[in-house]
Amino acid sequence: MELWFTELQNSNLSIGLRVNRTLHSEQTEFQSLDVVETVQYGRMLVLDGCVMTTDKDEFVYHEMLAHVGLHTHPEPKNVLVVGGGDGGVIREIVKHPAVERAVLAEIDGRVIDISREYFPQIAQGLNDPRVDVQVCDGIKHVQEHKGKYDVIYVDSTDPIGPAVGLFAKDFYQAVYDALKPDGLFVAQTESPFANQDLIRHVHRDVRDIFPHTYLYLAHIPTYPTGMWSFTMGSKQYNPLEPVASRVRDTKYYTTEVHKAAFALPPFVQELVQK
Ligand code: AG3
Numbered sequence: 001m002e003l004w005f006t007e008l009q010n011s012n013l014s015i016g017l018r019v020n021r022t023l024h025s026e027q028t029e030f031q032s033l034d035v036v037e038t039v040q041y042g043r044m045l046v047l048d049g050c051v052m053t054t055d056k057d058e059f060v061y062h063e064m065l066a067h068v069g070l071h072t073h074p075e076p077k078n079v080l081v082v083g084g085g086d087g088g089v090i091r092e093i094v095k096h097p098a099v100e101r102a103v104l105a106e107i108d109g110r111v112i113d114i115s116r117e118y119f120p121q122i123a124q125g126l127n128d129p130r131v132d133v134q135v136c137d138g139i140k141h142v143q144e145h146k147g148k149y150d151v152i153y154v155d156s157t158d159p160i161g162p163a164v165g166l167f168a169k170d171f172y173q174a175v176y177d178a179l180k181p182d183g184l185f186v187a188q189t190e191s192p193f194a195n196q197d198l199i200r201h202v203h204r205d206v207r208d209i210f211p212h213t214y215l216y217l218a219h220i221p222t223y224p225t226g227m228w229s230f231t232m233g234s235k236q237y238n239p240l241e242p243v244a245s246r247v248r249d250t251k252y253y254t255t256e257v258h259k260a261a262f263a264l265p266p267f268v269q270e271l272v273q274k
Contacts, residue, residue, distance in 0.1 A: 009224040028110040030162045063253040064218040066092030069186040071242040076150040082138030084155030085111030091125030095247045109135035142174045154187035169205040184234035192268045193225040203272045206233040216261040
């Protein structure tokens with residue numbers, strides 16, 4: 001018998017992965033949470049039916065979210081991750097010696113527990129002594145910490161369910177206020193093929209608030225369409241002039257890949273045109 005996991009990306013498109021077995025399934029206070037073992041990509045974390053991460057391709061997303069921002073800031077000491085309860089972004093952040101403190105603000109504590117149990121390789125950074133894991137509403141945390149952070153990451157689910165507020169303009173304003181005068185933030189902003197309106201509106205909103213706004217891309221095979229975008233809002237530093245690489249053991253990130261990620265094909269460039 002063959003078992004398949006299907007994520008319905010819209011009513012006309014889905015991605016399917018053959019599954020060996022289901023390791024865990026529950027309904028948390030916020031969302032449905034499943035862990036399955038896929039044949040192609042190893043263990044996979046699924047929230048509300050959407051692929052969050054897999055053992056075999058997680059490095060692309062986590063390295064490209066964490067290292068582009070941290071190599072844009074010359075001295076990132078205080079870092080915040082909103083969401084990201086699996087710990088993957090934190091694992092990459094703590095590779096940076098300059099980082100003195102990294103706060104994880106995750107609303108669903110079950111994501112953290114399950115990641116520690118089923119994805120130890122991804123969750124390992126959560127044990128670093130510089131990391132402060134907080135199960136809380138990230139929006140509130142941002143609102144309550146003005147002028148505190150050098151770099152803020154938004155590692156959210158899709159803009160439905162618990163993550164809706166993380167794609168709103170007043171949240172980006174709160175992120176701006178939570179950053180130091182030379183701070184920057186990076187958010188995952190979905191697929192340029194599948195989520196064009198979202199990318200357009202996020203870019204417009206961030207541009208209204210931050211002096212410098214950028215979009216960059218990475219290839220993530222298990223996310224809808226495989227082409228993924230990240231939006232950066234920066235008060236001062238220019239990501240096109242990254243500092244020399246401070247990390248060695250990466251599988252996707254290099255200084256060249258960092259710079260190249262900002263080269264946008266015309267159909268993507270068009271989404272962020274004024
Ligand atoms: N956060 C972004 C997941 C978005 C994927 N969307 C989808 N499959 N429809 C991933 C969390 C990893 N730390």
